[in-house]
Each structure stands twice: as C-alpha cells, then as structure tokens.
Amino acid sequence: MSLGAASSTGRRTTTARMADRRQQVIEAAAALMARDGFHAVSMQAIAQRTQVSVGSLYQYFEDKDDLLLAVITSVLEVFGKDLPAAMDGIADPVRRLAAGFDAYCRALDRHRDAAVLAYRESRTLPRQGRRLVQQLEIDTTRPLVDAIADGQATGILDPEVPGSLIAFDMVVLAQAWALKHWHFAALVDLDGYVATQLAVVLRSMVVPRRRSAYPDLLRRAARVS
Amino acid sequence: MSLGAASSTGRRTTTARMADRRQQVIEAAAALMARDGFHAVSMQAIAQRTQVSVGSLYQYFEDKDDLLLAVITSVLEVFGKDLPAAMDGIADPVRRLAAGFDAYCRALDRHRDAAVLAYRESRTLPRQGRRLVQQLEIDTTRPLVDAIADGQATGILDPEVPGSLIAFDMVVLAQAWALKHWHFAALVDLDGYVATQLAVVLRSMVVPRRRSAYPDLLRRAARVS
C-alpha cells in the first residue's frame, strides 16, 4: 500500500518537476538539432544549454537515440493535433479536407526547422523508433483519408480516385513546403502555396457536376513572382 | 615544355588510374552511406571496402564532406541525365511531360537508396555544397518547366497555372516514391504510382477542350490494394 495510485504528494511534485525539465530538455534539444543536425549536437551541449547536468539527461532518457525519438515524436504530435482540430465541425467533406490541408501547411510553416529535423533524422533512429514515427505520420493522414472517403460516398468526389494515395500526396506536398522551402518560397508565399496545391488536388477529384460549389478552391491559381 | 598538354604517357595512365579509383571510392561510399548513413560510415571503413588506403582517400578528396559532396552529385547527375533523354524528340508537350515524369520516377526507383541518401544528407553539407545540390535539383526541373510552358503556349495547358511550381510538385512527388516508399509501396506499384500522379497533375492543367486527346493519361486512376 505504500506504492500505488495514492503515492505521496511529495512524489508527485518531484515527478512533475522531472516531467517539466524533461520537456525543457526536449525543446532545447529540438532547437539545437534543428540548427546543427543530430550528430553535431553533443549531450554535453544539450546539458549546458538547458542548465541540466549530463548525468540528469541520462535520468530522463535512455540514451541519445531515445532523446531524439522524444524530440521527433514531440514535434509530430504538435502537427498531428492541429489538423483534426481545424477539420472538426465542418460538414462539407471538401471544405473539411481544405481546412485540414491548410492547417497542416501552417503548422509545418510555423515549425519549419523542427519539421526538417523530424523527417531528416528519423532515419538515424533504430528500427522500432522509425516504425513509430511512420505510424504517427499515417495517423496524421487519417482525417484526410476519411474526408476524401466521405466526399466519395456523398458523390462529390470521383469514386475512382485512390483516396488514401491522394491523401498522402497532400501530406507530402505540405511537408514539401518545409523541406523544399528554399525553392518554393521563391515562387509563392504560404497562402498562395496552400491555395495552389489545394486547387491541383481538388481539380483532379471533384466531379464536374459539383465544381460550381467550390469556385474559390478550384479556380485559385497563385500568382507566381 | 616538360609540362603542358603533351604530358608523358606515363602521367596520363597514372591519372586515369586515379580517376578510376576515385570513382570506385564514390560508388562504394555511396553504397555504405545509403545503408548506414553518412555519420555511421568511417573513412577507415570506406578504405577497407575499396581496398584503398586511408591516406589515398585524402589524395582523392579534401575531406569527408568533400567525399559526400562527390557522392551526392554523382547520384543526382544520373537522375538528371535520364530525364531529358526520355523527353527528347517528343513533340506533344503533354506527352513529353509525361515521359519525363515517368523516366524520373523510374530512375528514382532504380536508385532508391541513393536518392534517400542524397536528399537526407545534403543538409550535412557545408553551405556551398548545399547550394550546388539545390542548383542541380533546379536544373533537373528545367525540362519539365519548359514542357509545361510549351503546353501553355500551345493552348493545351491552362495558362493561369503556375508552371514552375507545378513542375517542382512533380519533382517532389517523384522523390516521394523513394522517400516515402514504405508507405506508397503498400498502396500501389511503380506503374500505378506514375499513372496516378500524372493523372492528378494533368487533370489540373489540361484545358477541357483538349482532354479528349489524352484519355490514357487523364483517366487512369490506379487500382489500390
């Protein structure tokens, strides 16, 4: 009975302290790694930056790979949350899809460095960690897949189109805003990017009879500088 | 006169020897790095694999970064060559575009590991090297951009569409076949992938009056498993 759910308050505050510090470490590590890359950032450097001793780092994380995994999942969870939040409550499948894509692009834009880090360094993760990251990415796609399926069921979207593939295309294109920012940013701003990519994808899916319902989404082709 | 163009035959064979060895080193390094990642491959390991002494590696390359740059540009050059070769001689802009995309996807599929390496590790390159890689990527896009511009000039493609952006979308989607192979390969095979992505892009660009000319390219929506 000394253990269990009713652990003393002391335990809890201490544990909360640790959780806080752990989170701080994750954020600092994310910033450093985003700037210099995983391999160029030493545990010592992370310790110094966070005012935490090297020893404590190993209290919070198994090893450096474990820290990287925590950093990446932390980043991806942020992305994953914005997307369904933005889609929630929108009845029209096409508008829902558009809202989700828009939110995802904006989240990626806000944390561009972190996104690059996540996709670049996920390959240095051991097998299991990589699988986890991939699963998170699939989970992210889910709401988009659902919206497309919904649109197909409602007769708004071409039922012949492979929805899960197109949904992942949208994920790829959103990520490309971060990964290929050096190129795209020279062509359009974020708003233009989102509008253009949405138009590309939707033009290939919305059945002719329903096109008139989405003139704003389908006609928009971004001005290119 | 001891120097100059007429250098002795001995000089020339020796130089050729070196060039050969250099190329072998690049290929072996590419294979190792593709499997384990740049940072996990030591110069010693590369030396051992190629039957070349460590010291010689530094005869051929400034340092490890320089070797990486050589590996990446070597990979990208292969990709860049296939693409215009496949497009050459096709008059119809849409068909030319399709042929280019197809060739690019196939090249990426053939050297999938190398592609992942190139795009993942280009970030560890110093500033100048990174620029060079980006330039190579832009050069690759060029024939696609031209084909789209041609299509627009001919009245086949919607002139409102931002061609250079869409062209880079195609590059991104082609690369995604390699980078996100773990996901896409579960949905379609390469042929289906190419057909589907082409259909997506072309449906958003070909003007209605010209659609009937490309039923094969526009209608094809891949079977999804």
Added chain:
DNA sequence: ATATCGAATGAATGTTCATTCTATCGCGCT
C-alpha cells in the same frame, strides 16, 4: 642503371563524445 617525383600506405595522433560512476544534495516523511 639510377635519379626523381608523385602516388600510396597505414600507423600514430589528438580530439570529440556518449556513457558511467561516485559523491552530494535536498525533499518529504516520521
């Protein structure tokens, strides 16, 4: 034959870094 010169070698070097270890600390309990 032999002198010359660049290419090749691989052991040695010095540094960097992840991880461990031991000593200290301070919170929460009695």
Added chain:
DNA sequence: AGCGCGATAGAATGAACATTCATTCGATAT
C-alpha cells in the same frame, strides 16, 4: 529535528574517428 532515498551533478572513462605524416613504392626520363 533528522533520516533515507531518489534526484542531480560533473569529473572520469574509454572507444571511435577524421586527419596527418614519415616512409615506401613504382613508373618515367636521362
């Protein structure tokens, strides 16, 4: 008050690695 235990600290450890360098080798020119 003071005890005990987990949390923290940071020096120590040892392995890995990029790079260097003193030396050897081999081809060509004389």
